Amino acid sequence: ETGVTQTPRHLVMGMTNKKSLKCEQHLGHNAMYWYKQSAKKPLELMFVYNFKEQTENNSVPSRFSPECPNSSHLFLHLHTLQPEDSALYLCASSTHRDYSSYNEQFFGPGTRLTVL
């Protein structure tokens, strides 16, 4: 596997279910991101992890719970979601070498989530 991978690619769940989305990056990066892409809306940054530490939570409801066990893996645990949470969830990663340059984000293909 190369780049950023996400599993599953598609997920259908009921509002009472608990599920997890997985992201893995094979690029040696140390920053990882979760984005939400809803129809006809801009991509929304949800969480940022840098060296396994959460550095950004963009006022995301607690029914979304991120986990970053190491710099290569990022999870998004889902529980008691609402139909309006249906969206494409994108993971991205980047380097975080220094504070003097731009570090490009590389995106995975996303998980298409449908909440019934």
Added chain:
Amino acid sequence: AQSVTQLDSQVPVFEEAPVELRCNYSSSVSVYLFWYVQYPNQGLQLLLKYLSGSTLVESINGFEAEFNKSQTSFHLRKPSVHISDTAEYFCAVSDTSRKGYNKLIFGAGTRLAVHP
């Protein structure tokens, strides 16, 4: 706060015709500017970026964008499109003061549909 406006949600165009996808941003600080492309069922790919220097930036597949600071715009152009350019295009800005990891603010996207 920063924001990005993509003025057209959809742009239909015939093959080999020129195209312009418009992007305006608002920011009180210096920014980096980006265009990302998303093909069906795929994640986002960086198409081109403006960090500094020449205000005209080009991609390897014939797209170009020009940073216009006075008009706060970063429009994307291609003189002759192909069927394979059919995709969704996202304009994004990143605050240059947030070095290390980059917080991207995205526009809502423009769907480019190239017809034969």
